[in-house]
Amino acid sequence: MSTSTLPQNKDAVTYTLDAxxxxxxxxxADQFPDKHSAILPALHIIQDEFNWIPPESVNQLCDILDTxxxxxxxxxxxxxxxxxxxxxxxHIQVCRNxxxxxxxxxxxxxxxxxxxxxxxGETTPDGKFTLSLxxxxxxxxxxxxxxLNDRYHENLxxxxxxxxxKSLE
Amino acid sequence: xxxxxxxxxxxxxxPGMIDVKNYIKDNGYKGLEKALEKKPLDIVEEVKKSFLxxxxxxxxxxxxxxxxxxxxxxxxxxxxxxxxxGEPGTFKDRVIMENDPFLLIEGMTIAAYALQADLGFxxxxxxxxxxxxxxERAIQDARKVNMLGENIMDKGFDxxxxxxxxxxxxxxxxxxxLIESIEGKRGQPRIKPPxxxxxxxxxxxxxxxxxxxxxxxxxxxEHGAETYKLMGGFQAAxxxxxxxxxxxxRPGVYEYPLGTNLKDLIQYAAGGVRNDKKLKAVIPGGLSxxxxxxxxxxxxxxxxxxxxxxxxxxxxxxxxxxxxxPIPEIALATINFYVHESCGQCTxxxxxxxxxxxxxxxxxxxxxxxxxxxxxxxxxxxxxxxTLCPLGEAGGAVIRAMIKxxxxxxxxxxx
Ligand SMILES: Cc1cc2nc3c(=O)[nH]c(=O)nc-3n(C[C@H](O)[C@H](O)[C@H](O)COP(=O)(O)O)c2cc1C
Ligand code: SF4
Ligand code: FES
Numbered sequence: 350m351s352t353s354t355l356p357q358n359k360d361a362v363t364y365t366l367d368a369x370x371x372x373x374x375x376x377x378a379d380q381f382p383d384k385h386s387a388i389l390p391a392l393h394i395i396q397d398e399f400n401w402i403p404p405e406s407v408n409q410l411c412d413i414l415d416t417x418x419x420x421x422x423x424x425x426x427x428x429x430x431x432x433x434x435x436x437x438x439x440h441i442q443v444c445r446n447x448x449x450x451x452x453x454x455x456x457x458x459x460x461x462x463x464x465x466x467x468x469x470g471e472t473t474p475d476g477k478f479t480l481s482l483x484x485x486x487x488x489x490x491x492x493x494x495x496x497l498n499d500r501y502h503e504n505l506x507x508x509x510x511x512x513x514x515k516s517l518e
Numbered sequence: 519x520x521x522x523x524x525x526x527x528x529x530x531x532x533p534g535m536i537d538v539k540n541y542i543k544d545n546g547y548k549g550l551e552k553a554l555e556k557k558p559l560d561i562v563e564e565v566k567k568s569f570l571x572x573x574x575x576x577x578x579x580x581x582x583x584x585x586x587x588x589x590x591x592x593x594x595x596x597x598x599x600x601x602x603x604g605e606p607g608t609f610k611d612r613v614i615m616e617n618d619p620f621l622l623i624e625g626m627t628i629a630a631y632a633l634q635a636d637l638g639f640x641x642x643x644x645x646x647x648x649x650x651x652x653x654e655r656a657i658q659d660a661r662k663v664n665m666l667g668e669n670i671m672d673k674g675f676d677x678x679x680x681x682x683x684x685x686x687x688x689x690x691x692x693x694x695x696l697i698e699s700i701e702g703k704r705g706q707p708r709i710k711p712p713x714x715x716x717x718x719x720x721x722x723x724x725x726x727x728x729x730x731x732x733x734x735x736x737x738x739x740e741h742g743a744e745t746y747k748l749m750g751g752f753q754a755a756x757x758x759x760x761x762x763x764x765x766x767x768r769p770g771v772y773e774y775p776l777g778t779n780l781k782d783l784i785q786y787a788a789g790g791v792r793n794d795k796k797l798k799a800v801i802p803g804g805l806s807x808x809x810x811x812x813x814x815x816x817x818x819x820x821x822x823x824x825x826x827x828x829x830x831x832x833x834x835x836x837x838x839x840x841x842x843x844p845i846p847e848i849a850l851a852t853i854n855f856y857v858h859e860s861c862g863q864c865t866x867x868x869x870x871x872x873x874x875x876x877x878x879x880x881x882x883x884x885x886x887x888x889x890x891x892x893x894x895x896x897x898x899x900x901x902x903x904x905t906l907c908p909l910g911e912a913g914g915a916v917i918r919a920m921i922k923x924x925x926x927x928x929x930x931x932x933x
Pocket of ligand 3: 444445446447448449450484485486487488489492493494606607608
């Protein structure tokens with residue numbers, strides 16, 4: 350796994366799970382008939398903490414859940430929500446599926462690439478924004494739709510996007 | 519005119535229902551109360567008689583599915599609620615979970631009693647983080663009032679629930695992939711048989727049902743199969759959530775009796791095509807349902823009528839396109855989705871869909887030939903019947919239908 354050189358990265362030492370997170374994951378594992386079921390929830394916890402899944406945390410997770418890095422990586426790389434590399438502080442994910450396309454998603458994507466000066470899949474050099482295109486977000490009645498980190502923004506227009514970006518400055 | 523019927527959405531406009539006290543005050547948990555007076559198998563029978571069919575896409579009769587669970591219990595039984603809501607064009611299950619979480623929890627508790635399940639899971643798509651939190655709070659509250667946990671309603675029945683978030687894989691909506699995912703694995707569909715009812719989660723008897731299916735159970739338990747059947751048409755009982763999106767005046771989720779006419783739904787529920795445009799095409803049941811032309815939509819929206827029209831009710835996600843919509847571009851957005859979501863296990867799905875995508879890109883760039891169009895159809899034909907799960911076949915079939923029904927638009931790309 351590549352460790353990143355993006356500027357917002359903290360020192361690798363900070364990528365260890367503290368005692369509280371470790372105990373949270375242990376508690377979580379206890380509620381399942383098989384503790385491997387805790388892999389996905391634990392990865393969510395780790396990503397909530399670091400914004401991505403650092404290799405150090407995977408090693409710790411192996412100890413807690415009694416498994417191997419191989420197994421964890423084979424799982425986590427299957428799921429698009431997990432990042433094996435750091436993403437920007439603000440992760441913008443625009444839906445490109447059919448209902449959103451019908452309602453003008455491609456214009457919004459164009460607008461965002463111009464505003465942020467990056468292509469989908471890229472992160473701004475200051476590490477602030479990552480732009481991704483994703484499949485249907487389950488909000489088609491309010492298309493077009495994007496996620497900004499954990500939050501949905503619906504019925505988007507170029508103006509609305511400008512307002513949202515401005516509020517992040 | 520058509521008439522709305524609010525069973526699953528009766529609380530959609532009353533924000534207080536995420537409080538268990540309000541839910542109970544508004545006649546909540548009446549279904550569970552009645553169910554716990556009966557024998558588990560009597561509930562399975564009642565659900566069979568209700569003609570309830572699964573709302574997750576395939577329309578499998580729910581009571582019939584439940585009857586596959588062994589009655590002599592030798593292992594734990596599990597109940598899984600499929601809240602993956604991944605089918606493009608679908609945004610209906612969230613309406614229940616966001617507004618009326620206890621309706622789902624009550625439905626699951628009744629189902630668990632009928633199936634003698636010890637533990638239940640709600641597997642919700644990872645992006646719906648705030649909805650997972652609503653459900654988790656609701657589960658804690660239900661435990662506090664003795665509606666979950668040990669000795670529910672003092673009737674000696676134990677059952678508990680765990681919410682589990684997916685992580686962005688559409689294929690995890692397929693029930694055996696979902697089970698793999700809960701087990702902490704890559705979400706790749708299993709070979710069937712064995713079916714989950716015999717060997718599912720952790721190798722134990724397991725039932726997977728959609729949110730809307732399970733949320734229909736309290737009504738049946740409270741009012742009985744006969745009353746439930748009064749809604750909907752022959753062999754198409756109950757109500758259905760129809761999510762309508764695309765070029766309409768009022769996109770949204772609407773609850774109508776199963777079998778309500780598609781044309782009427784678009785016209786009256788969703789207010790017709792917006793900007794005074796003409797209708798061009800409709801995808802009636804989520805992206806995996808084949809497209810219908812404007813003159814093919816005068817059909818009842820139930821499982822059998824949709825099959826007769828060579829498409830499917832699927833999730834009831836209706837995607838509406840006006841006269842200006844370029845179908846080849848929709849085809850590209852569609853194939854992009856399937857290629858992205860293929861789990862890669864079956865060669866025809868993995869390679870065949872990627873090849874279709876590649877050719878479509880060439881066609882749309884203006885570099886294609888007539889033969890390319892026919893090649894896509896041939897590729898789709900070769901995928902038919904050769905894949906482990908329906909994803910691969912669906913990906914090819916929906917593109918094939920777009921080409922067959924709107925051939926001139928594809929031909930225009932090469933002339
Ligand atoms: C590729 C694929 C994706 C699916 N996605 C979903 C989904 O998001 N939600 C759902 O309830 N069912 C989905 N299903 C259907 C499930 O496999 C299963 O049939 C359903 O959850 C059973 O519930 P029901 O009997 O209540 O309909 C999907 C099936 C396939 C093949
Ligand atoms: S058909 Fe496609 S998605 Fe389904 S199991 Fe095969 S490769 Fe995976
Ligand atoms: S198509 Fe964009 S949210 Fe469904």
